Amino acid sequence: MPYKPGLHILSEFTSAKHSQLLSSADCHQLFDELITHFQLNKVGEVYHDFEGGGFTAVICLTESHMSIHTWPEYGTATFDVFLSNYQRENDDKTRALYSSVLEFFEGVELQKNEIKR
Numbered sequence: 759m760p761y762k763p764g765l766h767i768l769s770e771f772t773s774a775k776h777s778q779l780l781s782s783a784d785c786h787q788l789f790d791e792l793i794t795h796f797q798l799n800k801v802g803e804v805y806h807d808f809e810g811g812g813f814t815a816v817i818c819l820t821e822s823h824m825s826i827h828t829w830p831e832y833g834t835a836t837f838d839v840f841l842s843n844y845q846r847e848n849d850d851k852t853r854a855l856y857s858s859v860l861e862f863f864e865g866v867e868l869q870k871n872e873i874k875r
Contacts, residue, residue: 761844762843762844762847763806763843763874763875764821764822764840764841764842764843764844764849764852764874764875765767765840765841765843765848765852765853765872765874766822766839766840766852766863766872766874767837767838767839767840767852767853767856767870767871767872767873768807768836768837768838768840768870768871768873769836769837769838769856769860769867769868769869769870769871770834770835770836770867770868770869770870771834771835771837771841771860771863771865771866771868772833772834772865772866772867772868773834773835773864773865774833774835774864775863775864776830776833778780778812778862778863779811779812779828779829779830779833779834779835779863780811780812780828780830781807781811781813782805782806782807782813782815783828784840784862785805785813785815785862786805788858788859788862789803789815789817792855792858792859793819796851796854796855798819798820798821798841798851799819799820799821800817800818800850801818801819801820801855802817802818803815803816803817803818804816808839811830811831812827812828812829812830812831813827813828814820814826814827814828815827815842819832819841821841821842821844822840822841822842823838823839823840823856824837824838824840825838825839825861826835826837826838828851832872834868835863835865837856837859837860839852839855839856839859840852841855848867856870
């Protein structure tokens with residue numbers, strides 16, 4: 759089977775939902791729901807809440823990964839998601855995951871890059 763590049767989305771957005779930028783709890787639940795909904799396979803995860811607010815998380819998937827880092831003091835976050843296209847086309851899932859996260863945070867894109875790799 760020839761290799762077909764997957765889609766990697768890297769973004770930065772603002773959010774007025776300060777409480778959701780402070781703690782990883784709601785985001786953790788969202789990521790678990792999205793992984794189940796899109797029939798992805800989680801193989802590991804790390805969530806870390808910073809003293810004073812903000813969090814970082816990395817979720818390893820058999821398909822690749824998702825990660826987020828928040829700065830509640832600036833009302834911003836960075837998010838990236840990459841799903842490979844090994845054995846099935848996942849570009850639509852990658853875009854849907856990104857849209858779901860942006861919607862959850864009521865985010866306004868500051869920048870977004872889509873890379874086929």
